[in-house]
Amino acid sequence: MDKKKSLTKVERQKLEEERAQTQAELERLREYLRTAPEPSSDEADLEVYEREKNLALVRRLEQKLAEIDYALRTAQKGTYGICERCGKPIDPERLAALPETTLCVKCKNDLEKAARRAARGSVV
Numbered sequence: 001m002d003k004k005k006s007l008t009k010v011e012r013q014k015l016e017e018e019r020a021q022t023q024a025e026l027e028r029l030r031e032y033l034r035t036a037p038e039p040s041s042d043e044a045d046l047e048v049y050e051r052e053k054n055l056a057l058v059r060r061l062e063q064k065l066a067e068i069d070y071a072l073r074t075a076q077k078g079t080y081g082i083c084e085r086c087g088k089p090i091d092p093e094r095l096a097a098l099p100e101t102t103l104c105v106k107c108k109n110d111l112e113k114a115a116r117r118a119a120r121g122s123v124v
């Protein structure tokens with residue numbers, strides 16, 4: 001098997017920069033959520049909305065951080081760029097645009113379709 005791909009120095013740097021940025025953003029948001037006043041009156045709808053929005057963002061950033069960590073780990077093992085679902089190499093163009101991705105386009109689409117189906121509930 002000669003499919004192994006390791007990160008180039010530049011790719012690795014890009015990932016680590018992105019990781020640092022994501023982490024900083026995450027800490028900023030968590031700090032905001034910690035210090036934001038608890039909404040107490042009827043007029044706090046906007047605050048509730050802001051809080052929900054920030055919580056959603058925190059979850060997204062945590063997910064992203066996990067993906068970046070995963071990518072950096074796979075880079076160490078020499079399996080970077082291999083789809084974690086089907087084990088096939090991920091399109092290099094996709095990796096260039098989304099260095100932290102762990103899924104090929106097909107698997108990503110499959111999962112999104114499944115998620116959309118689940119979101120629609122009973123509709124098959």
Ligand SMILES: [Zn+2]
Nearest residue numbers: 083086104107
């Ligand atoms: Zn795949």
